[in-house]
């Protein structure tokens with residue numbers, strides 16, 4: 260640590276005074292703002308207010324002016340819009356170039372992206388090109404009241420510790436943020452921010468890939484991040500058929516089925532259902548963990564749920580440490596009783 264501190268102290272100091280405002284990369288697919296962008300606007304608002312700067316969104320695509328208005332309604336003071344036919348669909352090259360150019364020109368102080376497939380692809384490339392650092396996969400962001408720098412917290416060493424990281428000598432300070440962790444911004448139709456069209460300098464030679472066709476996955480659509488009720492099954496269900504009972508309870512509640520990695524690795528259910536560090540981070544109103552031990556990597560993805568109910572036959576299972584309500588028993592006895600009681604409601 261001493262060596263790192265010395266290196267940081269001795270590094271040549273850049274003039275960072277030109278960097279201002281908080282930027283949110285507003286990910287969109289087929290003209291629809293992704294939920295993570297709205298979460299980032301919610302979090303970005305808090306950060307911008309604490310520093311006393313503006314909250315800005317940057318959105319890329321083609322014919323997306325309507326989206327810019329929507330982002331302003333979610334609280335962006337300024338929306339930078341980059342429209343070009345080469346931005347019609349996402350490409351790593353096209354998006355990286357346009358965002359890099361915009362950062363170099365306008366100089367934001369903080370840039371937030373969702374830790375989605377697209378965000379994870381873009382953020383390190385952009386960070387390298389603008390010569391700054393990146394904290395990936397953050398679960399908490401806060402402003403240091405003294406120096407107004409952003410403190411970025413993320414799980415490290417397989418989720419066993421939480422690391423808080425700062426970016427002392429470079430700008431912008433960049434983070435990718437896990438979807439489903441931050442509170443969403445509220446929409447206010449009366450709000451209208453300033454919409455600024457970026458001068459997009461993009462030619463066919465800048466984009467080395469051509470998207471020929473988009474094939475939507477035929478698998479079951481699981482929207483864990485938006486679900487209000489999640490019923491998750493762990494190894495305790497015994498086999499793939501056990502998910503039928505989990506689904507029955509989830510259906511009764513109007514919720515969706517989640518899963519631990521053990522069940523995904525066993526091939527009992529698709530990875531799109533996995534909750535946790537290497538799955539999806541969720542924040543439902545009610546999370547019911549059935550036959551899940553409560554390994555730290557699973558907790559990392561669900562412990563900020565509003566209410567956690569755990570069903571486990573081992574009274575010492577770590578899941579009970581985070582549960583608001585715990586039922587010690589065999590899930591094959593408990594869940595049918597829960598379903599029966601719900602039938603009576």
Ligand code: FAD
Pocket residue numbers: 417492493494495496518519520521522533534535536537538539549550551552553554555556557560570571572573576588589590591
């Ligand atoms: P187990 O730990 O085997 O627990 C099964 C539980 O079921 C036990 O507590 C048992 O008492 C209970 N039980 C058994 N029978 C019954 C019954 N009939 N009724 C009631 N209870 C019963 N895990 C994730 O979930 N998500 C992740 O994203 C994730 N990422 C990881 C990333 C890394 C780098 C690593 C190293 C691990 C990761 N893991 C992840 C794996 C994690 O460490 C655990 O191995 C996993 O969560 C265990 O799943 P489980 O709780 O279903 O199984």
